[in-house]
Amino acid sequence: MEQPNGVGGLSNQATPSVGDIYCNKHNLRNIKIREKKITDTGLVMYWGEDLETESGTFHHEDDLCNNWVKAKQPFPTTTFREGKAPTFEEQEKINSNFYRWVCENAPSVAAEFHEVMRDAEA
Numbered sequence: 001m002e003q004p005n006g007v008g009g010l011s012n013q014a015t016p017s018v019g020d021i022y023c024n025k026h027n028l029r030n031i032k033i034r035e036k037k038i039t040d041t042g043l044v045m046y047w048g049e050d051l052e053t054e055s056g057t058f059h060h061e062d063d064l065c066n067n068w069v070k071a072k073q074p075f076p077t078t079t080f081r082e083g084k085a086p087t088f089e090e091q092e093k094i095n096s097n098f099y100r101w102v103c104e105n106a107p108s109v110a111a112e113f114h115e116v117m118r119d120a121e122a
Contacts, residue, residue, distance in 0.1 A: 016046050016061065022068035023075040023105075028098060030074040031056070071105045 016022075020033045031048035034056065038044055046064065049056035051074055059068075075098065086094060103110045 016064055016070070021051075021071045021074055022048065022064060023071050023101070024068055026067060028075050028094075030071070031059075031068070069102055069106045069109055071101075073105070075101050 016033050016036070018033050018036055022031050022033070023029070024031075030051040032051055033046045034049045035047035036044065037047070037058070043060065045058040045060060047056055048059050048064075064070075099110075102113075
């Protein structure tokens with residue numbers, strides 16, 4: 001049985017489902033949830049397959065909550081991911097595009113970010 005929002009570590013996102021796409025907050029990698037497994041101890045794990053390399057690994061809900069953003073569509077690839085370090089200007093554009101993408105795909109995460117930034121300025 002699927003758990004509602006706020007249960008199981010995903011306070012700002014819906015419970016993961018097979019077919020969901022997630023973008024990594026740190027390196028902008030995109031994964032698609034291909035499989036849901038429940039371990040013999042009752043832990044729910046999700047097999048996330050990288051959309052570029054087709055390699056994958058299992059993720060726990062807390063990992064998806066803390067390090068990934070659930071997306072309506074994959075985040076576009078960047079020159080950094082192709083092995084070339086971006087210039088300062090390119091990195092600013094990447095950050096700006098990612099921020100806009102988060103606002104469109106995960107408004108609750110963007111709202112949480114705005115709240116943290118507001119508190120930091122106070």
